[in-house]
Amino acid sequence: MMNLLAIDLGASSGRVMRASFNGATLSLQEVRRFRNQPVYIADRMYTNLYSIYQEMKWGIAEVVKTHGQVAALGIDSWAVDYGLVDSNGHLLDLPRHYRDGRNVSAMAEVVDKLGKAELFLRTGIQLQPFNTLYQLYAMKRENENLLSAAHKLLLIPDLLNFFLCGEIAAEFTNATTTQLMCAGLREWDRELMAQLQLPDGLLPSIVPAGSALGYVRDRELLRMGPVSSTRVIHTTSHDTACAVVSVPTDGQHYAYISSGTWSLMGTVVAEPMINELTEQLNFTNEGGLGNYRLLKNVMGLWLIQETQRVLESVGEQADIERLIHRARMAEPFQFLFNPDDVRLLQPENMPDTIRQICVETGQTPPTDAGSLVRGIFESLALKYRMVLDELELVTGRHYAAVHIVGGGSQNQLLSQFTANATARMVVAGPSEASAMGNVLVQLLALGEIATPSDMTELVIRSVEPVTYAPRDVDLWESAYAKFQRIVEKQAESQ
Ligand code: ADP
Ligand code: LRH
Secondary structure (H helix, E strand, C coil), rough: EEEEEEEEEEECEEEEEEECCCCCCEEEEEEEEEECEEEEEEEEEEHHHHHHHHHHHHHHHHHHHCCCCCCCEEECCCCCCEECCCCCCCEEEEEEECCCCHHHHHHHHHHHCCHHHHHHHHHHCCCCCCCHHHHHHHHHHHHHHHHHHHCEEEEEHHHHHHHHHCCCCCCHHHHCCCCEEEECCCEHHHHHHHHHHCCCHHHCEEECCCCEEEECHHHHHHHHCCCCCEEECCCCCCCCHHHHHHHCCCCCCCCEEEECCCEEEEECCCCCCCHHHHHHHCEEEEEEECEEEEEECCCCCCHHHHHHHHHHHHCCCCCCHHHHHHHHHHHCCCCCCCCCHHHHCCCCCCCHHHHHHHHCCCCCCCHHHHHHHHHHHHHHHHHHHHHHHHHHHHCCCCEEEEEEEEEHHHHHHHHHHHHHHCCEEECCCCCHHHHHHHHHHHHCCCCCCCCCCHHHHHHHHCCCCEEECCCHEEEEEEEEHHHHHHHHHHHHHH
């Protein structure tokens, strides 16, 4: 039995997962889970990296204390965010949170300078205000001193790996999400950086997922337990890349939704798809393990997380099971909206913003939590249908089933709605997809499994997904026609 560790840092929570591999199957056990909550200082929004690092170390120490030595560990996290270190290896500031409002105008300025088409053509990446490119540009506008003092820019998992074992490198899958790389290549786009007068010397060399970094050298952690022989491996360090690795299918062509704070919906392709259609539909081509992830960001369960926060702030009980139950009991199709409205990226009050959109689009706003949550689930499912149609259009393929992986795959109501809206079978699970993918890539790196297809077989042997057949397809088809009209209206009213 081999002991491994996956540190999976999602946008809403981080977890340390212990994995045991017996040569035939892989099982995961959650050892520690902690919330990943932003810190506000003045009007700036940061990631609490110090607390994440501490939680991570406690989790590692807990595993070695109970289960003995760990052969290897890997870190994956949400994309795009970074920290700057100086030439002494000191972190210069807390990493800014990708939802910080400063990025929207930075993206507008960069688009003005270079043009949307050019940016997509060069990088193959969907234009999103939070991409590292725009964050870096915003930083240059706001605090050039900080940028001048920096020696290296490290994305979150690369930064934590640096803390852990002192080595500096940029793992490929996460590096692609920066929008600072040349599409389809393993190189930074230094010309693009020069055009924007961004210092390209900050960018570390890019290494492939699956390369070994070194050993744990953090002194406090070495005192906490026997970790000096634990290998630190660059897994696919983008959480979504990990999740895609663990989709339990051996079919060549499949659609997936990595469902968590975000819903990342797409497929895998051999090479980036960069053409007028993918540009117009704002698809992205992020690096995967030996492939590219052609996908779209859909606002996802963030809509629910923020609804929960607001409900709890007024004393309502709003745990996810309770909300799903209330949504199940509510009247269907009371209102619909496009979940990808930019106002929903970081609203002060999610329910009120959704109600405002209802008014603007001529619909009666929901008054109770059950109706609100049901409308969110229905709108998400219909958005998935829209993205699936677009995906089939750009790839020219038909996807018979939609795989849902990640925390959201436990939501039976949303999975059923997705089957109904897309008129496809939905296969839900694993729920800890990123942690599973993280470990699979470590096993590949350690030579315990030989090829990516062995990896897929191992997932299929190790997880038991739940399937959902479509129901009420005609009803959902007419809801989709209404949804399309509302999406148009919503765009006009912005
Ligand atoms: P992230 O990695 O972005 O932090 P996760 O993959 O952990 O996100 O998914 C978190 C989401 O999963 C929650 O916001 C919640 O909506 C959903 N979820 C978690 N547990 C359950 C559950 N028991 N039933 C239904 N949905 C759940
Ligand atoms: C999901 C995710 C997604 C990115 C977003 C910033 O956790 O990594 O793939 O677009 O965070």
